[in-house]
Amino acid sequence: MKFGQALSVFEAALPEDIAKPYRETLTKLQEAAPPLPTRVVHSVLAKELGEDRRDNFSEFNDKPAASASIGQVHKAKWKDGRDVAVKIQYPGAAEALISDLNQIQRFSKIFQLFMPGLEMGPLLEELRARIMEEVDYRYEATAQETYSKVYEGDPDIAIPKVVLASDRVLVSEWLEGKPLAKVIADGTQAERNNAGIKLARFHFTSPDRAGLLHADPHPGNFRIMPDGRLGVLDFGACNRLPNGFPEPMKRLLKNALEDDAVALYEGFKEDGFVLADVDVDPNLVLEFLVPLVEPLRTPTFKYSREWLRDQSARVGDPRNPTAKIGFQLNLPPEYVLIHRVTLGTTGIFCQLRAEGNFRDEALSWFPEIAPSTYSGVDKAAAVSK
Template identity: 30%
Template sequence: MSEPDREANRFTARAARYARVGANMSGVAARMASARIFGREQGAANAIALAQALGGLKGPIMKVAQLLATIPDLLPPEYAAELQKLQSEAPPMGAAFVKRRMQAELGPDWQSRFGSFDLHPAAAASLGQVHRATSKEGAALACKLQYPDMQSAVEADLKQLEIALALHRRLDPVIDTSEIGKEIGERVREELDYEREAKHATLYARLLGGIDEVRVPTVHSDLSTGRLLTLDWLDGEKILNFAGADVEIRNRLAVAMFKAWWHPFSDSAVIHGDPHLGNYTVFSEGGEARGINLLDYGCIRIFHPTFVGGVVDLYRGLQHGDRERIMHAYETWGFKNLSHDLIDILNIWAGFIYGPLLEDRVRTVADGVEPGAYGRRQAFQVHKALKDKGPVTLPREFVFMDRAAVGLGAVFLHLRAELNYHRLFEAEIENFSIERLTSRQAQALAACDLKLQT
């Protein structure tokens, strides 16, 4: 096929994507707008319609929808509940198509580069699917192969996201979503770059190398491209299989999760921004669960060290009732025009997120709260208060930090872990300083050929 023909195909695919997503989104948006204008309460019905409209599509729009559902009170509760039901499973590519895709990535002799390759996927997700394989030496491999034309799909979906967020700003201007759209766009586009994801995996292997409770797969660069990522296959069980295990095992897994998330952040200002339960499995030794495998590295957020300084400042400010330090933390993150009333509103949410870290006792992450309701009451309080004192623009860095913190808390709730989160957190920030963090981050990023994200 000639380059003009390929470009025409890409244009056709993009146009079809715009039309399909646009029709689905526009119909639901129109119902949302009319219900708001005429005072009709049809939230539940519209929420189900929106989930159905998005759930029928293969590609990143599902990832975007799920992400929006995790941002506190960006969507009404009934919308968030429906969107969180969306699964990232997509219809897999058939065997013949997989062969063509693998040839496009590794050349016509691609099969000779593996000991074996299963043409049927072990898992299918929003941007690609994973195949089991073995190396020529017999090592077990996981080959993550991207679906075709995902770049066009991403751009079409993000254009519709801009429309949806603009509608949200007009109908409910309490939270300005303009920075949210920019952040989501940049991070989702990055997930298309498997060469970058390979660097992320290498970075995490470096950052978590001394933590026995967390395993990171090795990258096989000779079998990877920009749209094919080959890693070690890490055997493990679903983490929810252990929700009914003895409390000692559940706590051990929760500690592993805590370290997998907080240690890279405190050490090098890096977070794993996709706390989906499918991104972790549990490995066992001697017939007993010992820790977690961290499987996916597409959604990684690299912050400026001062952002971590803001996290520590807010923690210490809440701990000691120091309003100046609390205000400094919010300003460091990029919140503007902070009044005392607005700080009090933001502290409702901060008190919820930091609550387990501030109490020096063994507890669950949110005593008495069901996983599906985690953070809902506090989000409602914030939204209600902002109607009188807002609006507020959420800084872009806040989006994935907040999403990951809520997602991590939900995992702790599923495990019903009983830990002293305060002491775990204090151990992570014991030697914290901006200077030390800046130096360690620079070394880690340079070693993996990565840069700060804007």
């Protein structure tokens, strides 16, 4: 299920003749999954919330409203009259995820042969730790409560408040809105642009405002509220960033935007993206990062499936020297979730075909990444925005 949701984002990178037949099926994975039998639903509720659980709800819809990666969501009415979302974890989901990770670990030595620049051991340990967090709904509730307090009353972002949490059940306020998958399918260009900018704003602002980065970016986790705000769901995967967005990442972004291949390469070495015994061409490293920095080079950028396919072909064609760089680079464990968010949100932007000033969105929170060579960029105005 989780693999399918990730794949549904990256179908935007596939050639149209391949992607088109599967697009509808993949998109459905963002919103739906085979439901649990009603008796199992109430068995989990009884175990997690107690036999008197029904006293908490004045209404409870036994039919799930949506899937939730490793569980399903039911709409209900809380005893005080609020509409709530009741997220129930699939029995055995945690064990299944750990089993899948163990299977991957068995093949880690084979992966290492094809990607000699990547340290698989620390990477898999980081993934294991994040999975254990994701299956603990109390842990998720803590992150969601932090977000909801920080963004309460925000004009752009809506976060549902937590009502009740146990290890395997999470009750939150219900968010009514248009699923992002629906905006992707038939939204106006204005709706698409609004969704793209609000999503960028959420990810750019949350490390400094909440000390967190929402790390499960697929369309099923976002809604466009009737008032235009971006509604955000599912906080099981969050990167803890108590000091805000990492300073090394800002420095490397600035190096890339300044086309300073030497400084970028030295930074990659220093921060563990290139291992000590690996030598690569600094200019190819810079070329490899084009998809990341291109949207930040101009006042207006339009994402598209075609652009993403071109970029994917450029870094994925083994005949291209730039593509080979990807197999020589390392991904330090502390940057795994940031990498996941970057790729996932880029995929969503391209599905949306969103157009906007993504450069100033980034500069408003990370003014230090703006190169001194930028012309026509009012850094002070961006910061005061």
